[in-house]
Amino acid sequence: MEQQIPYKIYLKENEMPTAWYNVRADMKNKPAPLLNPGTGKPMTADELGVVFCKELVGQELNDTDRYIPIPEEIRSFYKMYRPSPLVRAYCLEEKLQTPAKIYYKFEGNNTSGSHKLNSAIAQAYYAKKQGLKGVTTETGAGQWGTALSMACSYFGLDCKVYMVKVSYEQKPFRREVMRTYGACVTPSPSDTTEVGRKILAEFPGTTGSLGCAISEAVEDAVSHEGYRYVLGSVLNQVLLHQSVIGLETKAALDQYGITPDIIIGCAGGGSNLGGLIAPFMGEKLRGEKDYRIIAVEPASCPSFTRGRFAYDFCDTGKVCPLAKMYTLGSGFIPAPNHAGGLRYHGMSATLSQLYDDGYMEATTAVQTDVFKAAEAFARVEGILPAPESAHAIKVAIDEAMKCKETGEAKTIVFGLTGTGYFDMVAYERFHNGEMTDYIPTDAELEQSFAKLPKVN
């Protein structure tokens, strides 16, 4: 008889990971190095140290250490909201009448409302340790900015956030949460930076993009003494910090002898997915186990499924190093009617390499289907999901329905990255039937690819 699995599997505090897992150590083909756009040579630690905190540069370049200890100060902060629950979606299974067993790792149980706090606290800690005054960053939907504001106030650091203009206007409450934690929030593009003024001149009336906001935040950091830039996704170091999600998930599953068949995550810059799958991918890379791993991205911003695997700028203003990744081109700006988050033009270099090597799959979902899945999930499981998270829900439901057809009782694990309380304008548009799906044409993408930098 099957052992009764509780609705929620919580690890004990002393079972929480004491080290992050660095999947790059197990990759035969390492992610390609960041390149200096001026020289075309790999960025050195010294060059990166102008923009990023020293210790984080070390983590960014570390392709060899399998485990990196989590400092005690970070673990203490983690304990305020972790371990996060691994939930058996009994009610969703019942509703779908599927033989599939569905689990989700819920990362929305903290005030910032998402998994981003896992990396924010680490990045703020290392900035403080280096004796910096503060950090600058960008935020799109606002979760990263919120998480970083919380982390900075905890360590007494100054926090400057450039927020994509369309979100700044659509999500005034997000902005106020950040200000509550003491952050200074500027809509991007703004006229407070040189690159912002340049972008405004070239694209008057633009609603902004993450790429623009990154350029502004980097310029602000490098032009102010005692400041560094921090980023909430995409980078290797962020995936490393987020491995806490996957390590907890695996430990919880192991306690009940559960082996997933399919692991699903939404993919914007790839940090939650990279973190969730990390230990499972490690087993796969070492040839110990096999799993189906699926990245879900919005049809309106399809980096994996329709992008190019090429060196590209990480930002619109082209001030950042070049990263080899699946990209839509740094000039790509998703349609302003796109509400589902996950708007970044590129994808984590680590995940890009793993995807290119065939270790994972990717698929897309249109936003009306994503909100349908979000609503169906909320009505049975109770949690009001972030639109980003709902991309994973959509595909988890699709896979569970396939199991219903074939009668297979597969075990599906997906990442529920956060809550959607600040996305009610988007939910409103969905409920009113005003939400539309925009899928970029091949011609539009070609136009953007044509501007990819030439790298030999």
Ligand SMILES: *Cc1c(COP(=O)(O)O)cnc(C)c1O
């Ligand atoms: C930022 C965010 C994402 C997407 O970012 P990744 O780096 O791809 O994980 C997904 N869900 C939520 C709730 C987010 O805040």
